Amino acid sequence: MTKIKMNWGKGLALFMGCFLVFIITLGVYMFNQTSDEYDHQYYEKGLAFDSVYNQRRQVVVDNVQPKVTVEQTNLHVDFVAPANGNVRFERLADPSLNKVVTFTSTGQNTVDIPLSDFKRGRWDLSFQWVNKGKKYLYQKQIRVQ
16 A cells, blocks of 8 residues: 655645636625625715705604504504695615605594505604604604504
């Protein structure tokens, strides 16, 4: 039986060759992956951050948080004062289902939005409305049954 003798040079060259093949394989694999989706409006949202922050803060300062309840087939929203604006329904699981609904509160400062067109599951709501010249933004998560 013959023994194969290796010296340090051959072992080191073999290790470097395997490592090089490993790195090249990872590089090819990474470049063949689909690109990650990112928010194309990232910088614009950053520039508008102060405005959004002030609208959210105004809700707390004026104590005008709407009361949002999910009923069988409707989203019922009670506002403290008359309001007109819009609500953005965002579905993180499927952004193609996102919708914007405009509203004007009734005489009792309420708004009913039918939920028959919305899929079951979690929705993020962003209410934007104006009352007496002040702009408000309120965010809420709901679950449609």
